[in-house]
Amino acid sequence: MYSLYVIAASEVKTLFKERIFFILLGVFIFMTLASSFIGWSTYTTTNAVYGASVIFLHQHGVTHVPANPVLSFPVLASFRNIIVYMFLIGSLMAIVVGNRSFMRERKSGVLQLLFTRPVSLSTLLLGKIIGICFILVSIISLTALVSIMSSYFLPLQHLGSADILRLLVFYSYSFFYLLFFAFLGLLFSIFAESESLGLFIPVCIWVGISFVMPELVTGQTPTSLLNPVTIDQILNQGSFFSLMQHFLTPISLGWHYTSLGSQLLNSTVDTRSTLEILLVNKNNIIVLAIALISSYLLMFTALQKYDVQNDVVNE
Amino acid sequence: MNQPIISTNKLTKKYKDFFALQFLDLTVHKGEIFGFLGHNGAGKTTTVSLLTTLLQPTSGTASVCGFDIVKESIEVRKRIGYLPENVKFYDNLTAFENLEYLAKLSGIHDPKTKITEVLEFLEFTGIENKKLGEFSKGMRQRIGIAQAILHTPEVLFLDEPTSGLDPLGIKKLRETIIKLNHEKGMTIFMNTHLLSEVAKTCTTIGVLNHGKLIYKDSLTNTLKKFHDEASLEEIYFSMEKNQ
Numbered sequence: 275m276y277s278l279y280v281i282a283a284s285e286v287k288t289l290f291k292e293r294i295f296f297i298l299l300g301v302f303i304f305m306t307l308a309s310s311f312i313g314w315s316t317y318t319t320t321n322a323v324y325g326a327s328v329i330f331l332h333q334h335g336v337t338h339v340p341a342n343p344v345l346s347f348p349v350l351a352s353f354r355n356i357i358v359y360m361f362l363i364g365s366l367m368a369i370v371v372g373n374r375s376f377m378r379e380r381k382s383g384v385l386q387l388l389f390t391r392p393v394s395l396s397t398l399l400l401g402k403i404i405g406i407c408f409i410l411v412s413i414i415s416l417t418a419l420v421s422i423m424s425s426y427f428l429p430l431q432h433l434g435s436a437d438i439l440r441l442l443v444f445y446s447y448s449f450f451y452l453l454f455f456a457f458l459g460l461l462f463s464i465f466a467e468s469e470s471l472g473l474f475i476p477v478c479i480w481v482g483i484s485f486v487m488p489e490l491v492t493g494q495t496p497t498s499l500l501n502p503v504t505i506d507q508i509l510n511q512g513s514f515f516s517l518m519q520h521f522l523t524p525i526s527l528g529w530h531y532t533s534l535g536s537q538l539l540n541s542t543v544d545t546r547s548t549l550e551i552l553l554v555n556k557n558n559i560i561v562l563a564i565a566l567i568s569s570y571l572l573m574f575t576a577l578q579k580y581d582v583q584n585d586v587v588n589e
Numbered sequence: 590m591n592q593p594i595i596s597t598n599k600l601t602k603k604y605k606d607f608f609a610l611q612f613l614d615l616t617v618h619k620g621e622i623f624g625f626l627g628h629n630g631a632g633k634t635t636t637v638s639l640l641t642t643l644l645q646p647t648s649g650t651a652s653v654c655g656f657d658i659v660k661e662s663i664e665v666r667k668r669i670g671y672l673p674e675n676v677k678f679y680d681n682l683t684a685f686e687n688l689e690y691l692a693k694l695s696g697i698h699d700p701k702t703k704i705t706e707v708l709e710f711l712e713f714t715g716i717e718n719k720k721l722g723e724f725s726k727g728m729r730q731r732i733g734i735a736q737a738i739l740h741t742p743e744v745l746f747l748d749e750p751t752s753g754l755d756p757l758g759i760k761k762l763r764e765t766i767i768k769l770n771h772e773k774g775m776t777i778f779m780n781t782h783l784l785s786e787v788a789k790t791c792t793t794i795g796v797l798n799h800g801k802l803i804y805k806d807s808l809t810n811t812l813k814k815f816h817d818e819a820s821l822e823e824i825y826f827s828m829e830k831n832q
Contacts (some may be wrong), residue, residue: 280693291681383677387736390641391694392666582643 277393278401285375285405292374298367299413305359306417310424313352320344348540350437353421357535360448361484361528364413368452369476371409372459375402377472380463385582395577403570406456410449418445437540440548444538450562451531455480457569464576488529490518527565530558594619594744594776595640600649602635609635611800612649617793619743622770622777624791624808626784632800633780634674637746640778641671654743667696670737670775674749676729680722684732687721688739695740707735711765727758734765738773745769747779751786759783763790 289295321344331339379385388398421441425433433441458476466472523529534555538548552559595617602610610632617623627633638644640653642662650657656664678687685704692700708714713731721729730750737745747766751759763786769775781787787794787808794811796804806814 276696276698277694280690284690288679288682382679383675384679386643386673386677387671387691388694389643390666390669390671391691392663392696393694394663 277397278404281393281398281401282404282408285402286408288378289371289374289405289409292378294370295367295374298363298370302359302363302367302413303416303420305363306356306420307424309353309355309359310420312355314424314427317344317347317352320347349425349433350440350538350540352425353441354536354539356417356421357532357539360417360452360535361531364448364452365455365480365484366477367413368410368455369459369473369480371406372456372461373463373473373476375406375456375460375463377463377469381469389582396574399570399574399577402460403457406460407449407453410452410456414445414449414452418442436548440538440540443548443552444535447531447534447538447559447562450566451527454527454562454565454569457566457573461569461573461576464573464580483526483528485528487522487526488532490515491522491526491529524557525561527562530555530561534558592619593617594621595623595651595653595778597640597651598649600636600639600651601647602632602639602644603647608800610639613797613800613802615795615802615805617776617778619776620770620774621793622766622791623779624787624794625778625780625797626782626787626794627780627797629782631797633797634748635800636797637671637748637778637780641669641746642666667740668743670740670742670745672730672733672737672745672747672750674752674780676733676736678721678729678732681720683718683720684724685717687732688736691736692739697740700739703739704735707739710738710768711735726753727755727761730754730758730762731765734762738769738775741773742775744776744778747777747781749780749782751781751783759786766790 321342324342324344328339379388393401418441422433422438455476458479459473462475463472466475534551537546537551537555546554593616595615597613597615600610600613600615601608613632613636615636625633625636635644639646640651640658642658642665645659650659652658653665654668656668658665679690682690688704688707689700692703697703704717705714708717711731711734713728713735716724716728716732721732724732730753734750737747750762750766754762766777766779767790770777779787779791791808793807794805795802804811
């Protein structure tokens with residue numbers, strides 16, 4: 275236990291000394307703030323237009339005016355842009371976090387000293403993963419805090435306990451989604467021959483998961499990728515896309531993420547409870563769990579085969 | 590002195606068709622300063638890597654402090670210290686931070702006291718808060734020794750410890766090795782090229798040639814066997830030539 279704590283603490287300490295991490299973190303937090311601002315702006319603009327319209331209608335003798343549309347607008351929808359930021363920038367940042375975790379030590383050559391300490395490979399790997407988890411949880415918590423705090427600036431509507439629960443479930447799901455990308459970064463940093471290749475391969479997989487697969491799965495409505503609205507029906511598509519959809523939908527992690535994320539954040543009016551949404555999407559969660567377990571096992575195997583004595587890392 | 594602390598039985602490491610180490614049978618006794626000689630690529634580093642559990646043998650067995658290097662690698666690691674050739678650290682951390690991390694990984698719960706004690710033993714104080722990136726080769730080597738002895742190991746493995754050091758650095762290192770052996774009772778296993786250092790430091794020598802052990806005896810016996818007038822250098826070259 276003590277070794278796990280030591281490795282995890284060192285992981286956090288050394289990562290917080292790296293510039294690349296702070297750049298990505300800054301971009302991510304900025305995007306979260308921007309997302310909150312856009313959501314707030316949409317609300318206030320709609321509310322202001324409604325207010326002005328009501329005054330105008332009263333001045334012209336109209337007494338019966340429709341209800342304020344802001345009131346029927348799901349409050350969590352103001353955060354829906356976070357899905358995209360998490361999906362694109364968050365996962366990229368997670369790859370960097372995972373990559374730096376092992377590549378830093380390979381490059382510095384310090385692994386020879388670490389591997390002769392009385393620490394097993396599984397402890398070393400688990401310690402690193404705990405450190406990575408702590409970093410991801412910190413980032414996500416900060417994002418969640420910004421979201422929740424910003425909701426208090428919304429006119430007329432505030433987050434209720436059910437909304438906060440949904441938001442927390444969304445961020446928890448996001449954590450596991452980002453963790454998978456951190457695992458990818460870590461996995462390839464163990465056996466890639468060069469530093470650039472160690473980053474390039476997981477980024478290619480990220481492109482596949484984030485763009486190519488959802489594109490194939492959503493067929494003729496590819497813009498749905500960046501517009502996280504639940505698609506109940508895919509319109510009139512060819513046999514190729516039907517086939518792709520049939521095979522790729524179960525394993526399309528990115529599509530699952532945006533789909534479940536948009537359901538949780540109530541992008542459309544959704545009367546289901548959080549539990550109901552999770553149960554309907556249980557397969558998505560199972561696929562993510564399988565991906566996480568598989569990548570952990572691959573990491574452990576790669577670490578067992580890692581030859582510390584003959585390792586040379588190119589730039 | 591007669592208790593074996595390192596013992597190998599037909600220890601072999603093979604990379605595809607190349608034998609880095611062939612059927613090594615070697616015994617090193619407690620309290621010895623063992624000098625492991627051999628040309629570049631003879632298999633010295635491979636031997637140390639196997640004994641320090643960094644590599645897994647292709648065949649054969651070995652034990653360090655009575656523990657099997659494969660089946661009981663964690664127990665072996667608790668009892669050894671290792672200084673690799675060209676030791677590397679986290680250059681963006683200070684000497685203290687580097688040593689603290691490695692000490693904690695060795696299971697030391699009060700690293701500060703231990704680090705101070707070790708640095709005082711090595712007469713290397715006042716550098717704790719400097720970043721390793723600012724250290725010279727000699728200074729890094731001394732921090733390397735410090736990290737290797739933090740947990741007071743029974744056996745200290747040194748891989749080409751004098752590599753890249755100036756004459757003063759070599760002298761200091763030699764004094765440190767002898768001090769560790771005499772005062773702390775550590776058994777030292779040292780890979781080296783420098784025959785003069787072996788003559789001044791080691792109690793026993795072994796010679797490795799193309800992955801095979803071709804000679805092992807005490808330094809005193811070696812000098813007697815090969816006539817007192819012969820230098821260790823001449824003895825070494827005659828051994829290699831006869832192979």
